[in-house]
Amino acid sequence: MTTAILEMRKITKTFPGVKALENVNLRVQEGEIHALIGENGAGKSTLMKVLSGVYPHGTYEGDILFKDEVCEFKDIKQSENKGIVIIHQELALVPQLTIAENIFLGNEQARRGIINWNETIVRTRELLQLVGLNESPNTPIAEIGVGKQQLVEIAKAISKQVKLLILDEPTAALNEDDSENLLNLLLEFKKQGITSVLISHKLNEITRVADSITILRDGKSIETLDMKKDNVTEDRIIKGMVGRELTNRYPEHTPRLGDLFFEVNNWNVYHPVLADRKVIDNCSFEVRRGEIVGIAGLMGSGRTELAMSLFGQSYGRRISGEIRKDGKQLHLKSITQAIKEGIAYVTEDRKEYGLILNEDIKRNTTLAAMNKISKWFVINDNQEIIVAEDFRKKLNIKAPSILQKTGNLSGGNQQKVVLSKWIFSGPDLLILDEPTRGIDVGAKYEIYSIINELADSGKGILMISSELPELLGMCDRIYVMSEGRFTGEIERENATQEALMRLMTKSRGKIQDEHHN
Template identity: 75%
Template sequence: MQKLILEMRGITKTFPGVKALSDVNLKVAEGEIHALCGENGAGKSTLMKVLSGVYPHGTYEGDILFNGQVCEFKDIKQSEQFGIVIIHQELALIPYLSIAENIFLGNEQKKRGLIDWNETTIKTRKLLETVGLDESPATRVLDLGVGKQQLVEIAKALAKQVKLLILDEPTAALNESDSENLLALILELKKQGITSIIISHKLNEISKVADSITILRDGKTIQTLDMKADKVTEDMIIKGMVGRDLTHRYPEREPRIGEVIFEVRGWEAHHPQQEERKVLDDINLTIRRGEIVGIAGLMGAGRTELAMSIFGRSYGRHIKGQLFLHGKEVRFNSISQAIEHGVAYVTEDRKQYGLILIDDIKRNISLTSLGRLSRRGVIHEQEEVLVAEEYRKKLNIKTPSILQKTVNLSGGNQQKVVLSKWIYAQPEILILDEPTRGIDVGAKYEIYSIVNQLADEGKGILFISSELPEILGMCDRIYCMSEGRITGEVARKDATQEVLMKSMTRGRG
């Protein structure tokens, strides 16, 4: 039997109005990659925050044993002294500092009481080489892509003599290539004797790298499986996560597609800082009533830039082209004008642009439609409560109260609040940019069902996703983008991953 590096026994953690963890047990063998799976709100991140000292000893019940020793961590610094390092989903790097400064922040290399920059640079180069990053230690983090920032975080962990590395959704914001590189690095670290716990909703990635998997549901341990011995399949994991079989990952739908209600003609836009750089060139597309239109493209293809530039010119400079709503030309010079014309945009970054995290669910839902709730400039609070309650029930937002701050909700429930806000605004055109990013399979299914219902009500949906199976499973018609241009249009019946990828990788020629 393998030696255990970590054992968590009977962990119970309560927040006001909700029990996040209830008698959770976790065993991790030394030198393995252990996956932690569960729906949003299952308690995965909470459990890891208990382990790493984010939630200090005394704020939870139960015991943590690390290398056989009972540990009572009062903060992150203390857990790091034992070699436990957590990399959160939201990276904790300071953008205006260099790679070297970030890696050794709080762990400065000193000589006679002063920072030894020569030693810092030498050690940074070695760490960057270990994680496969060919960058100067002096490079600002601001100038790195998200994939490279993730590698800097791992280098930072290695600088702390990590024994147990915890990665919370490490590939959520990465493209396919960066994800593959990161998974390869985790496997390489395993060869060096480093144990990893990986939280991920991407079941195909877990199947590639994990030795064992623990499934949580509703704050409780459901089961721990040996990936090889138990012949674990994605369907087995899903059943454990949601408590039922999801025979179809995408809800069935009979599309009822009507006339063209929205059209983009000859659309182009330039980069907001580098004005000579054209990021969108001669974009033409249509959306029909009751139709879900997909946009597929690799990272950097211009999908989000297109969505934002259409939505009240919230991205880009020197924007040209025409927009037509019901055959009549319209012009949105601001976000408020786009909303007034019945266009809504669900951003890919719900935490920064989609929600006011420090405010409650009620206010977030009503935010875009305060005019409908106001009488002579005063908000009718009772009506606001009724609206929020209606959408809490309609979209099955899991919360003890609509007065709960949105920051305390799981990712899936936060996304439902964003959708509630825009559905209440009664749009005709709904642009969804990565609507299921960082969300588990159960919550994804619920959001897919909501999208299908909106299409059945006659809305036109523009659905942007990096996941080709999602595009294929949800969309009636698909546009492919590459280098800021539309490079293909494919009907659902003709669409395969190979067909889409061929168009998505077609350059300007």
Template identity: 75%
Template sequence: MSGIILEMKNITKEFPGVKALQNVNLKVKEGGIYALCGENGAGKSTLMKVLSGVYQFGSYSGDILFKGNVCQFKNIKESEQLGIVIIHQELALIPELSISENIFLGNEQAKNGIIDWNTTTIKTRELLKKVGLDESPNTLITDIGVGKQQLVEIAKALSKEVKLLILDEPTASLNEDDSENLLNLLVELKKQGMSAIIISHKLNEISKVADSITILRDGQTIETLDMKKDNITEDRIIKGMVGRDLTNRYPSRKPKIGNPFFEVKNWNVFHPMHRDRKVIDNVSFHICKGEIVGIAGLMGAGRTELAMSIFGKAYGKKISGQIYKDRKEIQIENVSKAINQGIAYVSEDRKGNGLILMDDIRQNITLPSLGKIARKLVINDNQEIIEAEKFRTKLNIKTPSIFQKTGNLSGGNQQKVVLSKWIFSEPDILILDEPTRGIDVGAKYEIYTIINQLAMEGKGILIISSELPEVLGMCDRIYVMNEGRMTGEVNQKEATQETIMTYMTKSKVRG
């Protein structure tokens, strides 16, 4: 590595009622991979938005020096012109367009105002080869998985002659194989002289590739650790992040499991657009009162599609099968009926499907259950405030006010708002799809504690998670899916990562 490519000095950024960053400092050497760690709300994403021009010069104080020159970016286009490119956690690709169209969107390869598709295709192939993606440039984004989409985003960044690549939770939505491929690609790009900053909560991945780790807490720089010189362990990083030792990742619990009271039998679902493609194939499972059940599987196994189709047929066509609650068959034709039957679904996409980001915390919490705070179709504002305040305290939502816009909260606190919203609906069955995706270890522990409490109250919990340690650490019983089928079922005492991974690759049911 050579000299310093980036230096951020005394960066301070404030929002109404919140000081998001306070005199934060960061140095990045050319040709290095640097990690930013911290709890949700620590200021990591805010700092990168300052760097990339999302938050323009004048909205913060402090200095940004890139290659020794002071930068005052007014927008993201100005930072990209210097080779600073950010890839956000929510990928900015257009599903209906091809890979080549997405890569050169806004940077079209044109002559005299007319797009040169031959040049576009040739350059796309070159970029795809660099990132190790064996796909046709004409393939639509909607037809490739999330792991490949992440590689398309990196190819898009390389098309802009990136010198400093910023990745915000790049592996949050990826399975282990896709994550490994992405990390290997970053190491290879580093060898070619590219610098990178990674924001991630997956400490084991950071430890593999990062040259140094800067820890933020409460908007301030706590320390920067050199991976070669310092004795770095995950526990050491966690202590810097949360300000205390976190000896157990999963809170203890003594299960009190009752009788089976929720059962899905012979469930079949077809793709909403490709109606001859079966997405869920004859799936059956059950949940007992007070039981935490997990569903594990690789990306594309059909876990989310299963959950959404059960939740009022929110996904799929030609759905067939039976759902029983308390031994009686129930009909759930839409989301409203699912809620009325005591079923709640916490989406894996909290920003897109779980929350209305422009609304405040109070409105998001009460939205699915307005009948509980209304009389003759008129909302009782005082009752709404009381209920929202109750959940703010109970779930420890870090916010100055329940009137704060939900979009201004950190990821962990947004997830607590989603949980509050569905707990307020008083469900009997709570389906949690990737409940801790993109959340730091401290916030994860708080959410695990909430889940355990709900199970102790007799509710049935279904957790869908791509993190095997999470499934093993939280669940009493685990189903495994592959290619839309249930391929295995194991109890917690018998479950190991090896056993679950074996079932993940099986196409026939084994029990």
């Protein structure tokens, strides 16, 4: 009979105006992969922060038992000393430091106060190989994307003597291949006797690797399912999460395509640091009013770099090419100019670039278009309140009031605030970069509905996503990128995951050969 490595009993955690957890129970068996799932705001991350000491003993009610010992962690260091290591959804890396320095920050490979850099580099290479990240240990964190940064976080976590590994949305920023490598890594850890708690909204991952599942809903533990005994399916999990059947993952939508209004021709972008490295190579595409256009590609294909370079040249150097809107050529040298010309960009990293987390919903909602609620540089507070309250209702943002800090909201509700901000700016073209990353199925459906409504109002949507089913379920047309180039364009009726993957994995050499032939 297996024994429990962890028991959390009647955990209750309250924030001002919000009861995040109410009498939650969690029991994790030693050596298993235990999935913790629920909608955004269900309390998953809060529960794990209680466990790891981020929320110290005394700030919550209930008991924690680890290996039958009552634990009262005052900080994260105490929980790590017991072998409990958590990888948070919010990345905690120092951009200016290298990968090696970040991995061993606070856990330096040193003797008598002197760091052994040879040992640090060798150990870092081993860890990077383990997580499937092909980067130099000396690469600064600022020079790699959010997906690779997540892998560095995982390498940092497994560098410690871990007995219970907690992963909060570890594959949210990863492509399919990297996600697969990580899941295989968890299974390998399991063979080595390491217990894992996996928080994920990707149900196919849960059903593949989890031994048991605990479902949270509205801050309460609903049930724990044994994957083998209870014949668990994705539909069964969804019903537990949302309290109802969710038969269609994507809302039905009939596109109302208008005139061609946005064109990009022969777009080229060079790396901001490596002067000779061409990141975007001669890309051209177009968007019609009312059209949802997808961009598919593996990590490193240049999707985000393309979007950011178009948005007021917020990425890259030596940018060349042509942008036309309604036949008029645009020269967008800044984000302010892009916004004035009716272009909005919802970033893939909402916490770092999309929101001011210590500001409230009200201020974040109006941030991109403050001229609309101000006169002579003075903000009209009443008007700002009306605007923010209107978006809170329209987008169903779950918060006690518009004065709630966005940092205290769930991922799904934070994303709705970001969407509110850019919708309020009144764009004609809305660029969505991973719009549902780290969001549960219920909140995804709501955001898909918002996207469809925006398209129906005549706006053009450019949608980047690592989830191929999402692109297939939402887009009228899909462009595919590989190594900084477009390798194909597929209409909705001809689009399949296989066709997209074939174009996503096409190398630059093959593209050039086909061009010459």
